[in-house]
Amino acid sequence: MKTSFEALKQQLKMKNISLSHQRVKVLEYLARNRCHPTADQIFTELQKDLPTLSKTTVYNTLKILTEAGVVRAISIEDNEIRYDIEIEDHGHFKCEVCGTIYNFCIDIDSSALHDLNNFKITDKNVYFKGVCPRCLTNIN
Amino acid sequence: MKTSFEALKQQLKMKNISLSHQRVKVLEYLARNRCHPTADQIFTELQKDLPTLSKTTVYNTLKILTEAGVVRAISIEDNEIRYDIEIEDHGHFKCEVCGTIYNFCIDIDSSALHDLNNFKITDKNVYFKGVCPRCLTNIN
C-alpha cells in the first residue's frame, strides 16, 4: 500500500475531518481496490460488511475526501464518476472493449503550455481511450 | 469558420448520414458556438427557431455526429456532457470560478508514454482545471 494509512489519518486529522467507522471503510476500500470504482460499486461492496450503510453516506464521504484532496474524482464518460486514491499526477486509459481503466505515468511539461501562461492550474487530467493489449490479443 | 460546412456535409454523405433540417441546425449551432454547449443548451437555443424540435432529436443527432467523428463529447465533471466540433487534438481548461471552458494547444509526445507501448490509442483528452486570467484579476 503506497500511501500509509497512518499518514492519511494524520492528514485528515489536521483538516479537522473525523474518521468515523464508515469513512475509514471507504478509505480502506479505495486503498485496496485501485480500479477506479464508482460510488455505487463502493456502496455495494461495503454493504456486505456494513448492512446499515447508506448510499448517501458513501457520497458524503467521497465528497469530503475529494475536497480534502485525499481522493480524486474522475469522469471519463458514461456519465458516472469514478474515484481514485492516487493523487500524484498520472493519466487514465480506458479500454473501450473491456472497460478497464489503467493508470499510466505522464508528466506534462508546463513550459509547453504557452496558451495557459496566465492561468492558475490546480488540476491536470489526462484521459485516453482505445484498446488494451489483452483485448487486442483476444480480437486476433 | 475553420471547418467549412461543405466539407463537413461531404464527409457525412460519405458515411451515409443524411443531413436533415434538424441535424444541419445542430451542426450549425456547434460551428457557431464554440463554447462547448450541453445538449440542453443546444436544445433550448434551437427550439426558438424550431418550435417542434424534440430533445431526443438533439441527443440522437449528437450521438450520430460523435460516432461519425465530426463532434467530440467531453465530460470534465458535473455529470454533464459537453460537445465540441473541433476534432483536432487540443486540451480543455475549465475555470472553476466562472465555469468557462477554454481550448488550448497541446501535443503529447507519444514516445513519452512508455506505459502505453502495447495499447492502441484512439482518443486523447486533456482536461485542466483552475482559474482563468479574468477571474484571477477580479479576485484581487
Added chain:
DNA sequence: TTACTATTTTGTAATAATTACAATTTGGGA
C-alpha cells in the same frame, strides 16, 4: 455516570441528464 451538543448517518424524496420506445411524420424513389 449522566446530560448536552455537535457531528454523522440514514432513508426517503427530489432533481437532472440521458435513454428506450412506440407512434407519427417526412422525404425520396418507383
Added chain:
DNA sequence: TCCCAAATTGTAATTATTACAAAATAGTAA
C-alpha cells in the same frame, strides 16, 4: 401519386446524484 425507409417526436423509464429532515452517535463537561 403511392410506398417505404429513415428521421422525428413525445412520453415514460432509467440512472446518478443531491437535498433534507429525523435518528443515531460520539465526545465533552459536570
